[in-house]
Amino acid sequence: MLWLAKHRDLREHPHKLLENCRTIVTLVYPYSAIKPSTPDGFSVARYTELPKTDYHNRLRRLGKDLAESIKKWYPGSKTRVCVDSAPILERSLAYASISGFIGKNNMFIIPDYGSYLFLIEILTSADLPLLPTSPMKNKCGSCSRCIEACPTGALERPFSIDASKCLSYLTIEYKEEVDSITGEQMGKCFFGCDICQEVCPFNDRKSAKEFVLPQIDEWLRMTTEEFDMQFGRTALARAGLKKIRSNIQALRPHSR
Ligand code: SF4
Ligand code: SF4
Structure with a gap:
């Protein structure tokens, strides 16, 4: 857990992860609600999506496709794709994207979908045009x-x-x-x-x-x-x- 404290500076300053970072694109990608299990009733977390390969590489490939497009649209721009691979405030960034909120369980939740989601970030030096947004209000209500x-x-x-x-x-x-x-x-x-x-x-x-x-x-x-x-x-x-x-x-x- 020392890792969390050690990289605080990087999490708060994404331009230290990518020089001249101007925009961060967050992508959400669903994972299956099916629980990988043993025949005798034991299980592992859903996000493993067994027997699929580790999600890091699969998602990074997806992110890289979009990153390549951004580089074509904005010649000379740089990009960096992150999937749990860099100290970055991924849930807060997803929250800022207005498609969901952070629940009392600290998970990013999209109201019509839920929280079984992977997050991918694309840092780019391109200054992508963004509309003004206001983050979604928390929808947990009195639930605990x-x-x-x-x-x-x-x-x-x-x-x-x-x-x-x-x-x-x-x-x-x-x-x-x-x-x-x-x-x-x-x-x-x-x-x-x-x-x-x-x-x-x-x-x-x-x-x-x-x-x-x-x-x-x-x-x-x-x-x-x-x-x-x-x-x-x-x-x-x-x-x-x-x-x-x-x-x-x-x-x-x-x-x-
Ligand atoms: S916060 Fe509690 S319920 Fe949630 S993953 Fe951790 S141990 Fe499990
Ligand atoms: S408080 Fe209820 S609605 Fe909110 S994250 Fe927890 S279980 Fe989900």
């Missing part, structure tokens, strides 16, 4: 389902998150093994967490499960070579087999 449902208390209050308590961090980026208390809080999800999105009425769509993952015992027997072959190009590779296995070990005693 996400705060009540968060199993770790990471959503301490509306619009605020203690990321060090969030299961999305603890089960992916956190280098140590999670403890058994965290394992209990994880329920049956061993990579990431969708709970504060699942309970949100703006994501009120039927969300099926798709059995695209091996049974939980197979994960514990899997070799690194097998993992690399099956998941090496997916979002799961970000955590790696050792971390995933330790997550499973932590949640298993509580999930029977």
Whole structure:
């Protein structure tokens, strides 16, 4: 989590990410509401979109297509495409685009769609003509389902998150093994967490499960070579087999 503090300056000054940055274009791209699952009832976060390859490369390619067009329209301009790859206030920028609002769960929400969305930013030195806008008002109203449902208390209050308590961090980026208390809080999800999105009425769509993952015992027997072959190009590779296995070990005693 030191990363957040370390890059504060860059987040507040995008021209340090791209010289002469004049405009930031935000694109939203939906991900499936289908939850990648094991046949024995365990799952991972939806954004992994298994068995598809890691979203970073797929989305960067999409962003680059538009970035190339901007460079053609504005000869001499420079662009940089970001997909979780640079310290940038991506949700705030999406909010400024007026197509949605930031919910009490800190997610960017488009009212008619929900929050299962990837965000892509294109920084450009081109001075794109923009209409004056006013950001969308928050539409959570008196709802507080996400705060009540968060199993770790990471959503301490509306619009605020203690990321060090969030299961999305603890089960992916956190280098140590999670403890058994965290394992209990994880329920049956061993990579990431969708709970504060699942309970949100703006994501009120039927969300099926798709059995695209091996049974939980197979994960514990899997070799690194097998993992690399099956998941090496997916979002799961970000955590790696050792971390995933330790997550499973932590949640298993509580999930029977
Ligand atoms: S992702 Fe899970 S742990 Fe993190 S804030 Fe949302 S509900 Fe809480
Ligand atoms: S669950 Fe309710 S409070 Fe939380 S983001 Fe969705 S609408 Fe807002």
